[in-house]
Amino acid sequence: MKILIQNGRVIDPARGFDQRAEVAIAAGRIVAIGQAPADFSANRVIDAQGGIVAPGLVDLCARLGEPGQEHAGMLESEMAAAVAGGVTSLVCPPDTDPVLDEPGLVDMLRHRAEKLHQSRVLPLGALTRGLQGEVLTEMGQLTAAGCVGFSQAEVALANTQVLQRALQYASTFGYSVWLRPQELHLGKGVAASGPLATRMGLSGVPVAAETIALHTIFELVRSTRARVHLCRISSAAGVELVRRAKAEGLPVTADVSIHSLHLTDTDMGYFDSRARLTPVLRQQRDRDALRAALADGTLDALVSDHTPVDADAKALPFAEAQPGATGLELLWSLALKWGQESGLDCGTVLARLTAGPAQVLGTALSTLQGSVGQLAVGGAADVVVLGTEGHWPVTEASLRSQCKSTPFSGYELPGRVRATLVGGHIAFEAS
Numbered sequence: 001m002k003i004l005i006q007n008g009r010v011i012d013p014a015r016g017f018d019q020r021a022e023v024a025i026a027a028g029r030i031v032a033i034g035q036a037p038a039d040f041s042a043n044r045v046i047d048a049q050g051g052i053v054a055p056g057l058v059d060l061c062a063r064l065g066e067p068g069q070e071h072a073g074m075l076e077s078e079m080a081a082a083v084a085g086g087v088t089s090l091v092c093p094p095d096t097d098p099v100l101d102e103p104g105l106v107d108m109l110r111h112r113a114e115k116l117h118q119s120r121v122l123p124l125g126a127l128t129r130g131l132q133g134e135v136l137t138e139m140g141q142l143t144a145a146g147c148v149g150f151s152q153a154e155v156a157l158a159n160t161q162v163l164q165r166a167l168q169y170a171s172t173f174g175y176s177v178w179l180r181p182q183e184l185h186l187g188k189g190v191a192a193s194g195p196l197a198t199r200m201g202l203s204g205v206p207v208a209a210e211t212i213a214l215h216t217i218f219e220l221v222r223s224t225r226a227r228v229h230l231c232r233i234s235s236a237a238g239v240e241l242v243r244r245a246k247a248e249g250l251p252v253t254a255d256v257s258i259h260s261l262h263l264t265d266t267d268m269g270y271f272d273s274r275a276r277l278t279p280v281l282r283q284q285r286d287r288d289a290l291r292a293a294l295a296d297g298t299l300d301a302l303v304s305d306h307t308p309v310d311a312d313a314k315a316l317p318f319a320e321a322q323p324g325a326t327g328l329e330l331l332w333s334l335a336l337k338w339g340q341e342s343g344l345d346c347g348t349v350l351a352r353l354t355a356g357p358a359q360v361l362g363t364a365l366s367t368l369q370g371s372v373g374q375l376a377v378g379g380a381a382d383v384v385v386l387g388t389e390g391h392w393p394v395t396e397a398s399l400r401s402q403c404k405s406t407p408f409s410g411y412e413l414p415g416r417v418r419a420t421l422v423g424g425h426i427a428f429e430a431s
Contacts, residue, residue: 001043002026003424004036008048008385012055013351014358014374023053025381028424033375044426048385051418054350055374056088056382058357060255061231062306062328064121065402066112067105068097073308073402075112078328081401082119083428085304085329086417088382089372090119091361094126095153101126101137103145110146118427120372120382122361124151124178127166131155136166139175148364149229151178154278158184160216167226174363180231180279181213181238190319192265192282200271202319205280207235214241221250229360230254232305234279236289243298253360254298256290257305258327258334259407263287267407273314273321275407277305294352295342301357302338304331308403326403330394332386333413340414346388381424388415 003025010021010033017033024036031037062082065073082090092109094100100109106123113121125142127150129135139150150170157163170177186209191197193204210233218241221228233239233254242254259277264284268275275281293299307324314321331353339349358373371380391412396404420428 001424002041003044003046003421003426004040004042005046005048005053005383005385008051008053010053010375011347011350012375013347014055014355017375018347023375023383025383025421025424028381030375030377030379030381030383033377046385046419048418050389052346052386052388054384054386055354056384056420056422057086057331057353058373059087059090059304059306059328059331060301060357060360061257061303062087062090062092063308064092065308066096067109069308071310076116077400077402078306078308079113079116079118081326081328081399083420083422084400084417086332086384086386086420087119087304087328088384088420088422089122091122091124091148093153094124094151095131095155099126099130100124100147101129103141106142106145106147117425118422120422122148122364124149126150127152127177128162133157133159133162136162136169139169140173143175148361149176149178154180156182156184156187156213164220164224167220167224167228171224171226176227176229176362176364178229178231179217181210181217181233182279183209183212186212190276190280191268192280194265194283196265196268200268207237207282210235210238211241214238218245218250218252221252225251227251232257232260232279232303233290233299234260234282234286236286239289239293239298243293246298253300255301255303255360256294256299257303258331259305259325260287260290261294261302261338262334263407268318271318272407273316273318274325274405274409276318276321276323277325277407278323291338291342294338295344295348300352300360302331302335302352304328306401308401309405311405314405325406326399326401327406328401329399330406330408330413332417333392333415334408336388336415337413381421383421384417385419386415387418390414392416
């Protein structure tokens with residue numbers, strides 16, 4: 001099928017491209033950016049007037065419900081949410097049930113996702129068997145099955161020696177390790193340590209839970225030179241440590257979630273379980289530091305941290321409620337909101353959703369090089385048409401995800417995705 005996208009402002013942060021242009025697509029590939037060839041006859045024309053044409057968004061943290069959590073989210077519903085949010089490639093953490101620690105499980109997930117012809121699913125393999133923190137997985141076999149890196153998800157490693165060996169092995173073979181910095185014992189609370197948590201009688205997670213873990217990770221990276229991606233930094237102190245590590249030349253990257261970018265601990269309100277999240281929401285100074293760090297590139301990517309949760313698991317007292325929220329469909333609008341409030345141009349905002357995440361993935365994307373995170377002639381046509389005008393209400397009816405829980409419920413958010421193409425296939429088009 002031949003598709004022509006016209007009248008839009010084309011922005012590709014990876015190439016520094018920002019101008020009004022046409023994008024011509026044929027056989028699932030981009031054949032021209034600028035002016036369509038004279039002999040190009042489109043079967044379908046998409047009018048992007050007043051909108052932005054950009055590479056498909058790349059989300060580095062999105063859980064899909066399957067396998068094991070189908071009551072919270074089915075693959076069909078969550079993938080529909082992804083393309084409705086403009087996400088054409090997403091990274092799935094390994095804390096499924098069963099855990100993604102065997103090639104057969106990875107193959108099954110990828111096969112199920114490919115049959116839906118929607119977003120590309122890029123699985124993370126478990127760093128240790130069963131995420132138990134004791135025995136390393138067969139990283140080579142998992143990589144061959146399609147894993148783009150290795151992670152403990154939310155399970156902190158108690159044994160530093162195991163982490164050291166994992167980083168040594170990963171460094172030897174060029175694999176990347178994805179870690180959420182969290183000290184095992186200090187990170188067991190349900191709210192950020194501070195006056196508010198104390199008044200509410202909630203167990204706290206101190207900033208030290210993040211910084212202690214970061215210090216440990218950086219010391220091991222210095223000795224192993226392993227590539228480490230730091231998932232969902234949540235504090236101002238954490239940001240400063242990442243900034244220093246990058247200035248030192250350590251091979252580390254980092255991201256932040258849409259929740260930490262916009263919300264603070266006060267958004268818990270009167271024990272609102274929709275704000276029961278991991279990592280916990282911290283104070284305003286932390287949020288401000290995260291916003292500044294994302295703008296200046298200290299943090300490489302913005303993630304949805306999409307974690308579908310069953311309604312019954314949220315209808316519990318705050319401390320007992322399951323952490324998580326829907327986020328795929330909110331990613332672009334919340335990124336745009338951050339950009340507008342921070343005085344940033346759309347190119348910088350889009351860089352944290354496209355080129356930045358693609359750089360984090362690096363060589364793991366060799367089979368799709370030239371398509372993920374950028375618009376490239378000859379590359380796969382993963383393209384999104386984004387609206388920037390107007391606002392839309394976040395309601396249960398407006399969300400395609402099976403999970404309707406979000407702390408942004410009731411918000412009026414700017415912009416919305418108008419169309420999403422994955423491999424030249426129109427996976428979503430706003431009505």
